[in-house]
Amino acid sequence: MTAPAFGFELLHREASTRARLGKFRTPHGVIDTPTFMPVGTQGTVKGVDAGRLRETGAQMILGNTYHLSLRPGEKTVAALGGLHEFMKWDGPILTDSGGFQVFSLAERMTFDETGVCFKSHIDGSKIELSPERAVAIQEDLGSDVAMVFDHVVALPNERDVVADAMRRSVRWAERCKVAAKRADQALFAIVQGGLDAELRAESAERLVALDFVGYAIGGLSVGELPSEMYAALDFTTPLLPEDRPRYLMGVGRPIDLLEGIARGVDLFDCVMPTRNGRNALAFTDSGSVRLRNQQYALDREPLDPNCCCLACRHSRGYLRHLFQAKEMLGPMLVSIHNLTYYQRVMAEARRAILQNRFQDFLIEKRRGWGIREASATPDR
C-alpha cells in the first residue's frame, strides 16, 4: 500500500508564541511550513522564469483559477498537460477557487444559491461559476491543492451581509467536497466571517465538522486595519485542528506574514513581492527601498549586502537606471529580489521557531522595518 498523497506533520510548537513548524506532503513534494507561495496568476509568476523562481527558494506556488479559466481556459491547460507541465513548475501548486476574483474583479456580477454569473473582464463574455464548476476547473488544472468556492465580501460590512456570505460559503464548501474526485488533489476549506468572532467560530466549527485536508482563513486583507486582521487571527486559528495546515489567503507584507506565523498560520500567498518589484520597490531588512529615488543614481551598493539574489549582484544605481530606461530587466530583477527576500524571512522564521525565539525574532524584524509594536496604522 502506498502512503496517502497528502499529509501534514507538526514538527514543533514554538514556546513564546503560537508559531508552528511543519512539513506538508503533496504529490509534487514535501514543503517546509511556514511557507510563502509566490503568485503565478496567469500560468507564470510575472517576470520570473521557473528556474529563477526555484532559485528564490520558493517551494510551492499559487495559480489563479479565475484568470486561467478565462485565458487560456482550463481545457487548454489540461490539453497541454496540466498546470505543472504548462508552467514547467515541478513543485506543489495551490489554486484558489476564483471566489475572491469573481467578487472583486468581475463585471456585472450576480449571484444566488447556485453560484455566480458575471462578465469576463477580458472579452465581456458571460460566465457562470459555481462550487461544482470551480472544483471541475481546478481538477482540469491539476493543482495539488484546490480551494473551495467561497463568497467573499469587502470589509467593513454589515453583520447580516457577512453572516449570509459565511453561511453560503459553508454550504458551497460542502458541495465542493461532494464534487471533488481527484485523489491527487486535496481540497482546503475557507473560514469566513469577517472580523466577527462569533461568525468566524460558526464557520470554523461547521467546516471542521466536514473534515477538510487543510483550512484557509479568507476574507481578510480586504480593507480592514492590520490590527483588526491580527485580532481576527487571534480568535480564529485556535478554532482550527492542530493537525491540518492553515493558510492565510492573500496576505501580505513581511510583517503580516510574521504576525500570522505568531498566531499559528502555516501558508501564505501574496502578489506584493512581484507587484512591488515591478514598481521599483524593494524589500530589505531595514525597510523598503524606492529605487526610482534620485538618491540611488550613483549608489554602488547592492539593495542588500547579505542577499545573494541576481539583483544584488548589481548596484542600486544600475537597478534605478533600468527603471528610468523602462527596461524589462528592472521589474525582473527586483521581483526576484523581493521573492528571495520573502523566502529568506520565512527560512529565518522557521529557524526561530525551532529555536524557541520567535517572539524575539519578531521584535527584531519589526525594529528593522521601522514598525511600532502592534501598529494599528496600515502601511501606505
Place this chain on the structure above:
Amino acid sequence: MTAPAFGFELLHREASTRARLGKFRTPHGVIDTPTFMPVGTQGTVKGVDAGRLRETGAQMILGNTYHLSLRPGEKTVAALGGLHEFMKWDGPILTDSGGFQVFSLAERMTFDETGVCFKSHIDGSKIELSPERAVAIQEDLGSDVAMVFDHVVALPNERDVVADAMRRSVRWAERCKVAAKRADQALFAIVQGGLDAELRAESAERLVALDFVGYAIGGLSVGELPSEMYAALDFTTPLLPEDRPRYLMGVGRPIDLLEGIARGVDLFDCVMPTRNGRNALAFTDSGSVRLRNQQYALDREPLDPNCCCLACRHSRGYLRHLFQAKEMLGPMLVSIHNLTYYQRVMAEARRAILQNRFQDFLIEKRRGWGIREASATPDR
C-alpha cells in the same frame, strides 16, 4: 612583458567560400569568430539577465553609446564601475559610436566638419557629438572595442551625398584615432561608401593606411535590397587586411549572417533576435514561427525539438498563451530562444568552416529557411 591586449588569429580559411575561422583576443577574454553579438542598447539585452545571456552561448555583446550617453550618462556608468561592472557582463563588449543613431534617431540634427548637434529624443535637451566626444564617451563606458564616429546616410542616395559622408567619415576616423587614449580599448574603423565600389575602395584604402585594430563595414542594411548588400560585401571585404577582424554592423537575419560569413565577415550584431522575440516571432531551422497564430493554441511541441533553451522546455501552446495574456515571460523566453538560435547557427557555421563545407551548409540552411538562392527579395 605582457602580451598586447588585443590580437586576431586567423585559424582557417574555408575552401569553398571566403569564410574564415578565427580567435579575437580582448582584455575580457578570447572569442571565436565568426561571432554574433547580442545588442544591449541601454545597459541590458532586453528581457535577458546576464546569466541567461551567457547560457545562450553569447561570447561578446554590444552597447549603444548614443543611448547610454543620454541615459544614465557615461559619467554615471563610469562612477558605477564602467559598463562591464554596471551590467555584470564579464565578457568582451563592443560599443558603437552613436553615429548611426544620431543620423537616424536624433531630432533636429545639424552637422558640420566639427561634429553634430541634435536634440535628445528623451528630454529634448541639446547635445553635441564629435569624433573626440564619441571616443571620450566610449572611454568612460570602458568597452573593449570602441567604434569611430562616422557619418551614416540612408540608401539609396545621391553619389555626391554618399561620397561626402564617406570622406568626412575618414577624416573623423583619423581624429578618433588621435583622440583614443586607453590601452585596454581597441578602436575599429568603419568603411563607408554605400553601394558604390569605387567609394568603398577609397574608404577602405584610406582607413587601412591609418592602421586600425579592426574594420567594420557600415552603412549597410539601411534600406537597400539584401542582394545589393551582398554585392557590396563582395567588393568590400577583399579590400580589408586579412589579419584584422571584420565587422558587419547592424546585420541581420540568419541568412544575412551566413551570406556575410561566406564573404569573409567575422563579427555581427543585430537587434533582430530580441526585437522579434518580443513580438512573438521565433527563428527555427525550418523558418520563423509566429506564436500568436491560433494554430499553436493547443500545440504541445516545443519551438524546436533540437533546442535546449529555456523556451524550448515549454510547449508552443504555453508560449502563445504568455503573449495572449501579455505576460513578460513571453518576450523573455522567445528572446532567449532567438539568441540561442543565432548562437547555434554561428557555432554550426564555425564547424562548417573548419570542415570546408560552408557552401553546402549555406545551401542546406537556405533550404530549411525557404529562401531561394541569391534571393533578391527582402524579407517582409
